[in-house]
Amino acid sequence: MAGNPLDLRIWLDKVRDLGELTEVNGADWNLELGAISELNVKKAVPPALLFDDITGHAKGFRVLTCSTSSPARLSTILRLEVERSQLKLVQALRGKPNQWQSGAPAYDPVFADGGPVFENTLAGDAVDVYRFPCPLWHEKDGGRYLGTGCMVVTKDFDSDWINVGCYRNMTHDRNHVGLNMIPAKHGAIQFSKYRKAGKPFPVAIVLGCDPLGYWISGIEIPFGISEYNYMGSIMKEPVAVVRGPVTGLPFPAASEIVLEGWVHPGEERLEGPFGEFHGYYSSESEPTPVVTVERIHYRNDPIVLGSPPAKPPHDFSYAKAVVRSAMLVDALQAGGVPDVVAAWAHEIGGARMFNVASIKQRYSGHARQAGHVLSQCGVGYYLSRYAIVVDDDIDPSNLQEVMWAVATRTDPELDIDIIKRGTGSKADPMSVAYRQKGFCSKAVIDACRPFDHLEDFPPVAEASRELQEKTRAKWRHIL
Ligand SMILES: Cc1cc2nc3c(=O)[nH]c(=O)nc-3n(C[C@H](O)[C@H](O)[C@H](O)COP(=O)(O)O)c2cc1C
Incomplete structure (x- = not known):
């Protein structure tokens, strides 16, 4: 060869x-x-x-x-x-x-x-x-x-x-x-x-x-x-x-x-x-x-x-987001998390610090399991800060949708787990405020609807997909 x-x-x-x-x-x-x-x-x-x-x-x-x-x-x-x-x-x-x-x-x-x-x-x-x-x-x-x-x-x-x-x-x-x-x-x-x-x-x-x-x-x-x-x-x-x-x-x-x-x-x-x-x-x-x-x-x-980084988006932030996102889905599956729909390592977090996964919830604790694996898996643990899990109706690459889910489907006391003394980095801008260098805490945010309230959780007030498609077809000239 x-x-x-x-x-x-x-x-x-x-x-x-x-x-x-x-x-x-x-x-x-x-x-x-x-x-x-x-x-x-x-x-x-x-x-x-x-x-x-x-x-x-x-x-x-x-x-x-x-x-x-x-x-x-x-x-x-x-x-x-x-x-x-x-x-x-x-x-x-x-x-x-x-x-x-x-x-x-x-x-x-x-x-x-x-x-x-x-x-x-x-x-x-x-x-x-x-x-x-x-x-x-x-x-x-x-x-x-x-x-x-x-x-x-x-x-x-x-x-x-x-x-x-x-x-x-x-x-x-x-x-x-x-x-x-x-x-x-x-x-x-x-x-x-x-x-x-x-x-x-x-x-x-x-x-x-x-x-x-x-x-x-x-x-x-x-x-x-x-x-x-x-x-x-x-x-x-x-x-x-x-x-x-x-x-x-x-x-x-x-x-x-x-x-x-x-x-x-x-x-x-x-x-x-x-x-x-x-x-x-x-x-x-x-x-x-x-x-x-x-x-x-x-x-x-x-x-x-040359591949100079800077405030995102920068030279390699897009490619990092794409490739690390695919690796995160694989890592979640390898970590035993079923029904992962998608994941996204956001450019705003340098594709490391703000990662989101969407799942189809199947059992109690499924979302927490996904969040902790997302935060700690081999491709995700280094300098990860926020690991957020959303339901499958949310596009994890869309910050607007993700933060809507965080704002409306979480109770901070119940839905944010803090992992202490996780892996940080001297490159962490927050390390100026840390006494113990090399460590950082991590938040796992379960922004899925509560599993035990899937049936009685309020429905989303948004035009259905069918109504949206019909409306777009008829009103294309203004929409
Ligand atoms: C453009 C670019 C620059 C990088 N610069 C550094 C760096 O200066 N130091 C570092 O430790 N990692 C840096 N990284 C990240 C490492 O290359 C990455 O963590 C990689 O997995 C290291 O290889 P290893 O897993 O064999 O240690 C950089 C990555 C890219 C894409």
Whole structure:
């Protein structure tokens, strides 16, 4: 099997054919790339943006943003039929994460003899990360971030498990970048073993390839499964990788840019703050592990894949909402919750902090069970704040309907369960007010009609579906 080298340019051709690529010339790395991308994602269907002629950089050294922010592009990334409707895309995704996960063991990556990533190499004194457009994305960022839509490849200390995680990289100087891994993340768990043994931690940072790469690296794939296997399972062909000559780590053969290096024992520098996915600069600059870059491999005319977060909607909030919602439905079902109709991880909560599921209530306690699993399942527990369960007449992706159910079908004393000392994050904007960092409480809101009063609960005062359809048909010209 030859394998798929995750070539970004093949995917970009598809995006051009979809009519969803805008080329932007002459923008400045200093705040303009960030601000243009931020304004772009506020459109109803934002195009992907390919920046060239970036101030201070050679023509051809490009940056791509907004790669995942439309249903059509997201469906091509996930190798589904092109879908231009969000609802159909979520429908098409139902059950897929489970299938991808169970298929993953059959798709070990395959090693290619070489690849376009080796077209150019910088070593020794020539190593200089500033050759590549490295944006200051937001006004209050602590530095310029080269790695946002990136893949950080690492290997376990005492097994062959290769992990690929999306962890941001601030540039410190020409051959040092930060590695911001939150403690529970798999890369951080691997790193802690090297640190304990006093050994240097090998790292390869992929700064651009087919967005499937960074996208899967940014999703919670279960512990011990390599993201490469998961990507292979989605594509139905293995990822074609090459071995890094410095670290021995595998990266996609068509990667645009790869930084290879080591975190040496005890090496840390101040990193951040950075505008984050929930819309805040939530943490101060903090000592963070630093990668000493020994070698840079890159393609001719390389493209940095940028994915800058900000106050939602932002670069990747839409895609997170869609994919995490499908994963939440699967997790609820795997957790033994029957009759889950739909779930939605809202963009306003960065697709983590405000999650809603709708169920068809079958038995007493069903809604509570769904709410607690929604709050605590593997894909949902991290920084979850509100888990809300609604009846099947409510669309969980529609905030207006959800909050109507909360306002009218809950009694706060009876229907809000508080889970204390759940998993929080240093990235939590509320952590300023917490004495115990790393924890946060979680509310499970049962906004379903009380199960023991389904029969006598007041009927909804809204025109029936039949009356609505009849009225719309007759009064189309004014409605
Ligand atoms: C664009 C983007 C940037 C991210 N930045 C970080 C980051 O800087 N640090 C972090 O710990 N997680 C970050 N995440 C979330 C992780 O990538 C995600 O939790 C992933 O599951 C981590 O991989 P792991 O499960 O192998 O640890 C980011 C996700 C995306 C999509």
